[in-house]
Amino acid sequence: MSTSKYIKLLVIIAAVAALDIYVLSPGLLGITIGGTALSTAIGVTLLLASALVIIYGSYALLFKQPVVLPVKEIATHEEYVESLAAYKRIKVLEEDVDVSLEQLDRIRKKKDTLLNVLDQRFDASELSYKKFASVTYEVEKLFYLNIRSMLSRLQLFDETEFKRVMTQKPATFSRELIQAKVDVYNDYLSYIKSSIGTNEEILLKLDKLLLEISRLDSFEPGDIENMPCIQEIDSLIKQTKFYKQ
Known part of the structure; x- marks a missing residue:
């Protein structure tokens, strides 16, 4: 609680x-x-x-059980937090949800820090500012897209059925059928952990971006594309280019 x-x-x-x-x-x-x-x-x-x-x-x-918004209606950071926190009541998901909630807090802080650094180093009309800001927003968008995907899976997770499947004995159903059911729920849990891992990778790339910006004294807009962290971020964005909720 x-x-x-x-x-x-x-x-x-x-x-x-x-x-x-x-x-x-x-x-x-x-x-x-x-x-x-x-x-x-x-x-x-x-x-x-x-x-x-x-x-x-x-x-x-x-x-009272919290009202969970339909995933498509979630728009603000607070709504993401509230929707995700509702699943802490599911014991097997509690630890993963806690980690994801912490990541939500971190992504907002990192974005704010990055934008503050950009405001200090560039004029908002400069191409460098626009490029870095654009990358920051794209990464944030990717992060929340990942959270939306997690929430879509969480809405389908049936805790009662999960407990039943995990405690069923072969005398009730065949071992093959029980294992097939177990595999389904293991896939749910694996997907959640994979999504959390991807978001942690996103947070790491933002850290690298902030570090590289702080190290550079001066550079041309064309140099931005060749920065290792920018290339890594672009690669990550392209990997999910055709991803649909």
């Missing part, structure tokens, strides 16, 4: 408790349970409402 959810729940409880103490404190608003009929009714209603808020908050934060 995410620590942030517990923190949010504690904030809700603290806010409700503070409100109850303020309203029901003698000498403040004059509302007390056991006083006049109206005062008692207001006090009891407040306590009941407070209990309902805490109960609903607990359910919404700790037990």
Whole structure:
């Protein structure tokens, strides 16, 4: 369970408790349970409402399953994070999802760092700036395309069926059939790990690009195409040129 959810729940409880103490404190608003009929009714209603808020908050934060957006509707960084985080509840995927969420945080920071460095070293109208910025955005696009592909597979992953397949005994079905089912789910898991590996490679190439930019004192726009990191990035982009979601 995410620590942030517990923190949010504690904030809700603290806010409700503070409100109850303020309203029901003698000498403040004059509302007390056991006083006049109206005062008692207001006090009891407040306590009941407070209990309902805490109960609903607990359910919404700790037990309610998050709504997963259709992959095609995901557009922002935050939506990618939210959609991916929903799969942390699947035990076998939890570690991989954590790694991918960390990568999402890193890609945003690296892109911002690269663009800041470009702003410091070039004018936005220069060809060098445009080339480096274009490469940065293309790599970012490739990264998120990879995340979309992961999410498409994750939406098809049935945790209940996975557990059933992994614990089935030969007495139920033939060994060949059981192995075929196991292979299907192993393919799911292998694809997720492969996608994470590809995104880690993308992050590494951005690190190399940043390092090479920082090392160069001056260069012509034509030299950019010959930079090793640019060639590696171009190769990676071309590998997925005809990729479709």
